Amino acid sequence: MGPAQEGPTAGEELLELPPPGAQEPCLEPHLPEEPASPSSACCGSCGRGSFPWRRRTPGIKEIGACPGLGLFYTVLSAFFFSVASLFLKKIENVHSVEISAIRCIFQMAFVLPGLIYYKTGFLGPRNKRIFLFFRGLLGSSAMILVYYAFQVMPLADATVITFSSPVFTSLFAWIFLKEKYSLWDLLFTLFTITGVVLIARPPFLFGGKVLGIEGTYTDHLKGTIAAITSAIAAASTFVILRKVGKSVHYFLSIWYYAVIGLIVCVITLFVMDAWTLPNCGIDRWLLILIGLLGLGGQIFLTKALQIENAGPVAIMKTMDVVFAFILQILFLDHLPTWWTVGGALCVVASSSGTVIRKWYQKSKKSTVNEI
Numbered sequence: 001m002g003p004a005q006e007g008p009t010a011g012e013e014l015l016e017l018p019p020p021g022a023q024e025p026c027l028e029p030h031l032p033e034e035p036a037s038p039s040s041a042c043c044g045s046c047g048r049g050s051f052p053w054r055r056r057t058p059g060i061k062e063i064g065a066c067p068g069l070g071l072f073y074t075v076l077s078a079f080f081f082s083v084a085s086l087f088l089k090k091i092e093n094v095h096s097v098e099i100s101a102i103r104c105i106f107q108m109a110f111v112l113p114g115l116i117y118y119k120t121g122f123l124g125p126r127n128k129r130i131f132l133f134f135r136g137l138l139g140s141s142a143m144i145l146v147y148y149a150f151q152v153m154p155l156a157d158a159t160v161i162t163f164s165s166p167v168f169t170s171l172f173a174w175i176f177l178k179e180k181y182s183l184w185d186l187l188f189t190l191f192t193i194t195g196v197v198l199i200a201r202p203p204f205l206f207g208g209k210v211l212g213i214e215g216t217y218t219d220h221l222k223g224t225i226a227a228i229t230s231a232i233a234a235a236s237t238f239v240i241l242r243k244v245g246k247s248v249h250y251f252l253s254i255w256y257y258a259v260i261g262l263i264v265c266v267i268t269l270f271v272m273d274a275w276t277l278p279n280c281g282i283d284r285w286l287l288i289l290i291g292l293l294g295l296g297g298q299i300f301l302t303k304a305l306q307i308e309n310a311g312p313v314a315i316m317k318t319m320d321v322v323f324a325f326i327l328q329i330l331f332l333d334h335l336p337t338w339w340t341v342g343g344a345l346c347v348v349a350s351s352s353g354t355v356i357r358k359w360y361q362k363s364k365k366s367t368v369n370e371i
Contacts, residue, residue: 070308073300074316080297082323085159086331087286087293088150094283095274096147099290101265103143106291107258114251124252131244132256139237140261144268145230153223154213156336157199159324160344161227164192166354168235176239184357188350195346198339200224315356318348 088099115122124132149158167189174181200221201213213220241253269275304313321344328334336344 070304071312071316073304074308074313075319077297077300077304078317078319079323080293080300082159082320082327084290084293084297085150085155085324086327087290088147089155089332091283091286091290094276094287095269095272096151097144097265097268097272098275099287100140100144100147101262101269102287103291103294104140104258104262104265106295107254108262110295111251111254111258115255118249118251120249120252122252122255124248124256128244128248131240132248132253133260135237135240135244135253136256136258136260137264138233138240139257140264142230142233142237143261144265145226145233149223149227149230151223152219153227154334154336154340155328155332156321156324156344157340158223158227159321160199160340160347161196161224162231162234163318163321163347163351164196164228165231165234165238166351167192168232169238170354170358172235172239173242177242185354188354191346191350195343195350196224196228198343198346201339315352318352321348 088096091099123129146158146162149161167185170179170181170185171189173179174185202221244253266275325336325344328336
């Protein structure tokens, strides 16, 4: 249910792959004419094997993945997230914080066996714990906020706004990680702001009567602010993940996200006195399905990133918005306005452009290094 990003949309996890040249165990026998060097991390005869980032060696036949399989996984992930968002809007009298708590429980149940299997521990390296804490706090906050946005504003509007996350990621990476921020990045940022304004349609620009919203304009404005804040929080988690790098197993990162998210949700629910079980049996099933669909969407997105480049995945991730529009029309009987369509085009174009440009720059740099 998240937008096109360098990573997953709000409420989703970004599982980073090791960079080219990362050390890995050799699973292939050495060729007689190319003995392994003691200083090398892996022999030259290694094909891809179980490591999708390994270089292909000339002269060795490689069994590649089915063409387009990664993009199919991306579409399937987008569909799962979109259906989960639809079910979220169908649930009545259950606060978004409580739904987030249930999602965290599903995440913990999924990650716990992985932590035990990989023997990562539950706290992580001592010098990385503060980063993991804020990664969990910001990531869970992004999930809670986007769930609230889905409840109070049109499904397509909230989905589009959360797609602005990659643009904020580039901005924060420039500020905190000293990464390059070009005129293209500035242009994409301005396009994103324009798209959000077209969706929010503030009265001082569009007049006192705003069409195509759900409920009151106050709720619409609150949902817009929540969606933007969610995108900013998600972008912050991506910057933290880059800072942490590959020194922490991604299962541990998800574990912090789920545990801290559950703690935050429980405290918030007790303070608000909003912890209630849904009265309707159908709502309870929908809550379970939201957790399962969110988990399934994350799994397929991870598999897509393992066998496909980030650029094509970013383009295909725009199917989140397409599915959101379709589901909103078919099941919520809510036709999007032309303002929303225009805003969607601005945000999707800028977010996809940001990710594709970063991917192209990395690919070009990698090619130069190989030459």
